[in-house]
Structure formats: C-alpha cells, structure tokens
Amino acid sequence: MSLALSEAARDAMGRWLDGLASVLDRSDRTIEAYRADLVEFLTFITLHKGESQGLGAIARVDVADMRSWMANQRARGVSARSLARRLSSVKSFYRWLAEREGFDPTAVLSTRSPRFQRKLPRPLSEEDAAKMLTQVGEQDARAWVSARDTAVVTLLYGCGLRISEALSITADDLPLGTALRIHGKGKKERVVPVIGPARQAVEAYLELCPHPMEAGQPIFRGIKGGPLSPGGIQKAMAAARAQMGLPSSATPHALRHSFATHLLNAGGDLRAIQELLGHASLATTQTYTAVDSARLMEVYRKAHPRG
Template identity: 45%
Template sequence: MTQVHTAASLIGLWRAHLADNRRRSLHTVRAYIATAERLTEFLAEHWGEQANAARLSRASQADLRAYLAARRGDGLANRSAARELSAIRAFLGFAASQSGNDAAPPRLKGPRLKRSLPRPIAPDDIMALGDAIAGRNGPVWVQARDWAVLLLLYGAGLRISEATGLTGDVLPVGETLRIIGKGGKPRVVPVLPQLREALTHYAALVPFPLDRDKPLFRGTRGGPLSPALVRRAMMNARRLLGLPEDATPHALRHSFATHLLAGGADLRSLQELLGHASLSSTQIYTQVDAAHLLDVYENAHPRA
C-alpha cells in the first residue's frame, strides 16, 4: 500500500532526493524547497484541503496558472517565473512518483524570455587581459597556468569547466584536443601553435606530477584548479584595465565564436567547435556579429 505523504513529509523527501540522489548544489536545493513550500501553502488554501502527495499529483493547469498569477502579483519577473515553473514541474513529478500516480505533471507554457546577446571582447583587450593575468605577482608556473587557461577559452572556445576538467592525458599536446562537453558529448577542437606552446610551457613548469588520470591544471596546493579562481583572476584583471564587468571567462568563448564567424566560419563548423547540441544555439552568434558590425559602422563611418 502506497504511503500518503503530507506536504511537510513530502518536502522533506524532496530535499533529500535533490541533495543525495540528484547532487544539486546547496543554493539549488534551497531555491527548490522554497518553491515547494510556497506552492503547497498556496494550493492548500486554493483547494481548501491538505496538499498531500496524492492531491498534488492531480494538480491541474488551472491550479498552476492561479499560483503563478499570485506570484506575479508579488512582483515575480519573467526569468524568475520560468525558473519557478521548472522547479514546480520537478516537484510535482516527484509528488506523483511518491503517491504511485504515473501521470505526468500538467504542461504549462512558461513566459517568453528575451534572449540576451553575448558581448564579445575585442582581440586587443583579450591580449591585455592575458598580459595582466600572466604578469601578476606569484609563482611563474601559476602565471603560465592562467595564460594557458585563457588561451583555451579564447583560442579553442572551451567552457571554463571543460578547460579545468582536462587531465594529464592531453600531454604531449598534438594538433587537436578531445573534449568531453555537456551531457558527456565528445568533440575535437584544433590546437593553435600559440595554445600548444602555452600548454607545453605550463606542463614543464608545474611542480606537481601530471598523471594521465589527474587534473592538468592545479591549484597552488596541488589540487584541481577551481573555476572560481579563474573567474577571480579575470575579474581582477578587467578591473585593473578598466574593462566592463561582462568581460568574463565565458565571454572569451563568446568572443572565439563571434570572431570566427566574422572571419568567415560557417555555422555548422562553429556548432561542432562549440559542442552545441542544436544549431539554434549557434545561430545567436549571427546576431552578435551583425550587432558588432553595426557598432563599427556607427562609430567609424563618416556618414553614419
């Protein structure tokens, strides 16, 4: 016989499921639990009865619309509403599994979100960032490490997690790197001579053994290099140079894509290099390039 969980006991199970089974971050767990608590409190009042697992598994589209309307009245913005709806769907699916109900949560179209365009960093500014990062005080091998990571982001278009996730088996560096991207999807990226030189130079200086199955990039104590340290180094460098706050490590990947497209790369090739599952994710760079060209025209053309 299936146990009937109260809202409180269900949320307790949901918390454990997120933290232990799904390995969600503490921040995500807190956000999902807060949503579940708001939802069950609202629905109990809305229905005039307890919002236990069995009742939650029968929630309708109209119920969810009423909840979101109430949240909108509290000033919830579109992007936050989309995140909240995602958390609701996950929670209701969990409630259904706990009640023995195989029905899927009601489908509800989320708010339309304005897709923001990534802002590329000018090549001269990227080189200045590299000089600032590599030229700061500290061990020479750390400077070599940070320069190599920066070149991986801009010269190969890697995500920061992909760069810091490389292991010693990439050595010796050849003409390509095999990258495991999002969802475990592999791809091969070419290695420019400057990038090969930077990686080889770092490998020669790092004071820790670079075993094939161990992280390539190390912190000062020998552990894996944290992406947070890369972001912090980039933040300090951009502030030193007076660059905008959106000059982030991920903006280097955007710059890689935008500059390749401006140089004549086709979208399919760019999709492969970036590891995008869908071409629609790559097509946003056509808008970035057009916006960049318009800026150049407006700033430089005498009749603009």
Template identity: 45%
Template sequence: MSAETPAALAESWRAHLAEGRRRSLHTVRAYVTTAERLMAWMEETEGRAPSRAALGKLTTSDLRAYLASRRVEGIGNSSAARELSALRGFLRFVGGEGSTIPAMRGPRVKPGVPRPISPDEAIALAQDISESARDAWIGARDWAVLLLLYGAGLRISEALGLTGEVLPLGETIRVLGKRGKTRIVPLLPQVREAIEGYLALCPHSASKSEPLFRGARGGPLSPALIRRAVQGARGRLGLHERTTPHALRHSFATHLLGRGADLRSLQELLGHASLSSTQIYTQVDAAHLLDVYRNAHPRAGT
C-alpha cells in the first residue's frame, strides 16, 4: 500500500495517536474517522483520491466548505468544534514539522455539563502522577494536591493558594475562594494524611506566610505543572481528554450529590456565589443515571 493513499495516511494517523500520543481508544476512533471523512469529501469534490501534498494545500476556504457540508448533515457547534480540532491535528501530522495549518476560528460552544470521573479513576490518576514524580517529596506533593481537589472540592487556584497558616491541620480547612470570599471545608482523614505526608518529606519549611505547596526550587507551585502532570497521566491511563484538575472538583460535587447531599450544602462546599452554578450538577447526576440505565437495563436497547 502506497504511503500516499488515504487508507495509509489514516493508518499512520491512527498509529501516531495510539502509540505516539497514547490517546484513548475513543479519541483515536473519533480522530481517525474525522480524517477519513475529510479525505472522502476531498475525493468526492476533486474527483481523485487526495495525497499528502493535496492535504498540505488545503486552505481556510476548503475547511469552511468541508464543515459546511457536515452542517448540512446535521452536526451542531460542539461536534463542528471537535472536528476542526481533530483536523488541525491531522493536517499538522501529515504536513510534518513547520507545516502551516489553515487559520480558522471554531464555532462558539456553550459550556457543557461537567464530565466527572469515577472514584477509581480519580485515585488511579493521583497514584500514577505521584509514582511518576522524579523525587519522593514531589510525588507526595502532587498526591496531596490532587486529593484536595477530589476530596475537598477545591479549585486548583484555591489549593495552591494555601499557606502555612492552615497548619496544624484539623477536621476543617479555611479556603480563600473567588472574589476574596472565604469558606470552611471539611478535611477528610485521607486528605489530611496526604498533606502531612507531603510536609514530612518537603525540604522547604512551611512558614505561615509561605505557600503550602512548593515548586522544586522552593517557590510557589505553578498550576501549569499540575495540569501537565494530569495530561500525561490521562494519556497513560487512557482517560477522557476532559479529565483535568478541575474535573476532580466536578467529581467531588457529583459524587456528593449522588449520595444525597442537598444543593444548598453543596453550594457552600464549592464556594459558588449563586445556586444556579451548583444546579448544573443535577444534570450531571441525571446523565450518570442514564448511562447506568443504558449499560445495565436489559431493555435499554429496544
């Protein structure tokens, strides 16, 4: 099979995503299908199978025309945005280093329902990141930060904004949230033990005025480091692309709601100024129940 045929290009793209980028099976399938759909559209409109060179000559107008054809088929803004993102990656892969990708702004997408991850996935994510750290104290630090996000529902900025003033740790912790609003959050024993374990290994002192979580050189820990660590772990574990540090906070909220927490209490724990911000988690819980139904009910597919 020639390396220039659409089938060969799609297979190379599949191998790159699965082996080089370690993307999940779902992502690989979706991205490859999008690439195949683009090449089929090019063959239909141009009358011949597209080559690597032809893909490299695609313009912004071409991409707009392709997405317009998909709109006719009924896809919405979210699907169009996902397809455009996948196509940019495919064209960058086909074009190689230094290739120019057609500039095109994606459609505006309304914020969707948060995608929580399961308790097992949350712990597996934190363990993977901790075990992949170059030093034991950094692994303990990352473990503690991620447990704070999942076990206490903190935003990453709130967790990294903690200082030595919270010590010694008790059953609750005072958190400074958005717009300078403080709230009291319960601290699970497992989360408290994780923070204390980190402090026992950390080579930097925990003074009241200094950040609780430190970078390798002793400065404040950057949220970008935690985001990159999560991105690497989700690839290794095959988790969804929307598995981010903030997804751990979504999981905290969703799991509490599923176990009977009322919205007002959840609003206080999350530090939401408005109850409407908290109500989105009722949609998450309903979506979860539908997934359970579809996967388990004997007549769900009829």
C-alpha cells in the first residue's frame, strides 16, 4: 500500500480511520474492516490506472473505474453481501474526503450496491431454548464447568447478550443486581435487565468456581484460570445440539435471536427490544418481525388444505 499511495493519500486515510474510531466510536474490528476494504479498492485502482494514487488521482475516479472494480470483484467470486459492505466503506471515505478536498464524489456515491437476500435470524423454539440451557450443563462432568456453561447460555437467552458481552462481565459487576451495564458493539453502552434465573445461574457458578474473582477480571474462567474463550461455549452447545437433534444454526448467537423473537411473539415493543439488544438501527431489529411472518407462512402452508 505504501508504494501505491502518496503520503497525502495515506495521511487522509489515516485521519478518516481515526475519525471513525474517536468521533463515531467504531470498534477496533470495524476500523480494521474499513481499512482492509479501502486498501483493497485503492490497490485495484492503482493497478487499473497504472499510476500511484495521490489525492488528485483518487478524486478523479469515474463511473467507468467503479464499474471495472465491481466487475473485478464479481469475477473474483466476492459475494454480493461482501461487495455491498466494501462499497459502503469506499463511499464513506469518499464522502469524508470530498468534504475536505472540495471535489465532486458523485461517480463513487452514485454506484449502486448489489442486491442480496438478507439472512433472517434463526432462533430456537421456546421449548428447545429452555432445554438447551439444561443440556449445555450436561456436557462436562466437572460441576463448576457445568455451572459455568449453564450460566453463560442463560445470560445469552435471558438477557439477549452477545457471547462476547457475557464473557466480558467482570468481578466489578458483582454481585449481579436486577440490571447490568453492558458495553456492546462500537463501544455502545446499554443497560439490560437481569432476570432471576440468570442471576441464580451466575451465583451457582460463582459458588463452585475454583478460581478467585479478581477486580477487573472476567468472572467466566477457562480450566486453567484464564478468561474463558467463546470456543468453550460454542463447543458445549455443538455437543448439546447434536444430542437434541438440532441444526448447526443452533449456536450461542441463536440464543440471542431467540431472546428477541420470543419477546416479540409475547407482545414486546419493537423499540424496547432494540434498546435491549443494543441495535443502532431499528431496521436491524425489524428482521425479527420477518422471522415471525416467515414462521406464520410456514405454518399456513403446512396446515392449509390447499397449501
């Protein structure tokens, strides 16, 4: 990249990424994805144009260049979903750069994003979700490990947490009360209610855990005492779903989907569920209404005489 871009262009990209991190509070993982997307795009443009890309050259990218890049991505087998994300990153950079350099970014911003079918969440049924909380705890003969895994999955389903959020709970959060402050994606903070069964599951684990609870350290520990990795819970759920005859989509994240879907089915308010999940956009939460509609149509097709 350093050979393909001028110092001014590298500086511009760095300032754009710094702005995403500090002003918009994007996560490190998101920033790295933006960086990779933009580097990939500018690398292509450099090869396509056959010249080093300074700010002036970047500003002169036209409709034909964008079409060539899109065609190159498709020829390389990049999925429509991934290409849409890359294009979004490129547009974000050009929008920012155009405001500072005073050029017209229409050629880039007017490029149409490829259409793709958004994947619907795949929740467990209420019966399977409840059974999973018990089944996961039966995958290890060690009482404290069994209690640990049960506590984690109960938090995922009972509070709608991401697995990374559950595993980031520290000794400073103890004892768990009726609510828990969570720092989620993009460092966005939210407060989630902690239901009785989740609180009790965590307390049961803490009573059995052989490792000391130290200030600032995660409460969920691996066998040797270090922080528990997501892989440990994923492995326990994989074994449990095999015993239950569930599909591979029955992952820890599916419990979060189940939390949202079951709340919605019970009459929960969509905006309240958005807050509980920590979604930045209501449109993300609305995918759960599509899940409900899809399930309704499936029942209709199976049950109707003419279905």
